[in-house]
Amino acid sequence: MSQNASNTSVGAKTLADVFSGKKLEGKFDYKISDRMSVMQPSAVREIFKFLDNPEVISFAGGNPSEDTFPMEELAECSARLYKDHPATFLQYGITEGYAPLRELTLDRVSRKFGIVGENDSILMTTGGQQGIDLTMKVLTNEGDWVACEDPSFIGAINDIRSYRNQFLSVPLDDDGMDVDFLERELETKKIKVIYTIPTFQNPGGVTMSLERRKKLYELAVKHDFFILEDDPYHEMRCFGEEIPPIKSFDKTGHVIYCGSYSKIIAPGLRVGYLILDRALLQKFAVAKQCADVHSCLYPQMLIAEYLTHFDIDAHVDLSRKLYAERLTRMLAGLDRHMDPRVKFTRPRGGFFIWCILPEGNSGAQLCGVLAENRVACVPGSTFDPMQWRDKPAFRINYSMPSLAQIDEGTEIVGRVLREFIK
């Protein structure tokens, strides 16, 4: 009997292997579903497995900084839960989620962002990722068109692909998704769902302008498609004025808002939510029953306690200050060291900066070379909605590394790139 539980899910031995693009599995004789046989593991998730090496400077993750976790406050909340309600969080619960957290969340996002319409309700999910998964499962049939930004979030891309949807890749610029491009495509394509991260897009770092948000919503009403607004970074704004979520314009139920406590409290708790029309909630709740009956209750109750007894807005402000310092330092490092042939976005919040090399350079090869030089970044191919095509691009994360790592890492990135670029 083997007791080996090591993480052999792709068999990659080095970070360079992860980026090589070649198929990493060995012999595989099982007949699995068509939907999953075309799937590759997320390179980003695989990269995590190499980050135990303390020598590696990671610009690769999408993690919040541990320095922002309100550990002592949560410990206090936890002690209270064990004192007052242990049987509640140990027993089965209701699929829609822990009722007080649903109320507290609706109340907060309604007050702060005006995104809860008259007919809207809320479904708690196992992280924002499950919100994406349930949306695709409930709304799309195999073969339906789903549009997303190019590049986009690998977790969403993989999930959309797993439902065998057709992708429409919509270009991204400094004002977010190119809505005019989308409008032209809508003349010939019946789109079922638009997946967008309008605020501090992953991996682009850019934010959709107010004008485009309004136009996108108008197109949704006109052409009767759903907008899945994935908004995990909304409160991670470091600079500039807030732009309201698309959901705040929604009067017709066309927008499903996917929120998360991962960035504002802690991601390991896996607490996200969907805000959507109550009529849709009925069907989403059935899909949620199939997926995992209900999300783990303890973290939902923990967050409810936290929201009740502590000032989350003050906590978020502290996190923003920490990220603002790192973002400023990262942009300064890139300004100082980056080869002028490389263009990069200048986000005002979120976690990511997107770097574009001159045409003809391979982002995948570059990230392999960077890994050999102790810096982990994620190649652009990872975020390609079509087929993991190699791209002359890569993503930098600034939420995780320390200021010293940012200084050292940007110097290495600059040096490697000067030699690498053709």
Added chain:
Amino acid sequence: MSQNASNTSVGAKTLADVFSGKKLEGKFDYKISDRMSVMQPSAVREIFKFLDNPEVISFAGGNPSEDTFPMEELAECSARLYKDHPATFLQYGITEGYAPLRELTLDRVSRKFGIVGENDSILMTTGGQQGIDLTMKVLTNEGDWVACEDPSFIGAINDIRSYRNQFLSVPLDDDGMDVDFLERELETKKIKVIYTIPTFQNPGGVTMSLERRKKLYELAVKHDFFILEDDPYHEMRCFGEEIPPIKSFDKTGHVIYCGSYSKIIAPGLRVGYLILDRALLQKFAVAKQCADVHSCLYPQMLIAEYLTHFDIDAHVDLSRKLYAERLTRMLAGLDRHMDPRVKFTRPRGGFFIWCILPEGNSGAQLCGVLAENRVACVPGSTFDPMQWRDKPAFRINYSMPSLAQIDEGTEIVGRVLREFIK
């Protein structure tokens, strides 16, 4: 802005409504996927919403008794986690699950049940339900045949249906799934997956004989289908000798074992697992990334602490004694009060007893009348793999009610049935 987060997912006002079988939703204009448009919410989950009324005696749930939760021990484990590892469970983790819990689980089930083959590994899931969901997603295409016992677990039935599989209903008798029936059907049908709960079946309460287990595995090898062995009740044996899991015979990777900590520790923690060939794990991990990135870390670490510092086998023995007492009392109550025209199974463990009325009686109507008489049971239609056809049957749970509730409830069930049966 409405802040209403009440649980309006089916709009049922009474338990009788839940059992009426009529469509409970109001106006619904959204175009959702074909896979979800045919779905109904689980009546069992809906019933939970009515159980707040302390007057109701619930024989309806599938919950473990709160009396079995090791609350003080878990509180101690939790305090240690907050002291030693808060950043670990608050940060993102690895998709396959918390490594020490994977090792501890493999070690325990290997030692106790011999179900970990040379090529096997483990994937931690958000409850056993997610194990079912991932299996269907990874292994089946729309239209593939999936076989299951009739009656079977509503959570599995709904999930299988959500992948638009075709159902083969295999009859159940006192020795479990009728494997001879299955063998005949295999002559003309290409089955992709067999879903079975061989031990203390839900809702049947029966256990598949050793002979049938071996034959089922032989058929899987011969006809090249997968067996999804759902085994949450395995350790809830009150009487009789243990029968080894089907997975213990597996030398070929045809059996995927779905286990859970829900019944042996606590269900609200949502910690389950799949034991499967390492080659399959690669694909399951990608599906898991799409579903929820990874399961909540805190409960995984909590259970790992518990397994390390406490004697889970001794704890399980205490739970079994508690359930044995309730099972004995329930069977005695039914023996005393039940109309002789009603047949019921005599389980030796698990949580459920299956009651069969004479043909021509409606289980759904009966459960409505029982609800009006303050006893909640679940009608047989809920467990029908085909189309929620009404059946002259209902399910009784004995893990949740107290001995006094069992005495009072069986008396009511007997009285109602004497008047009800045609």
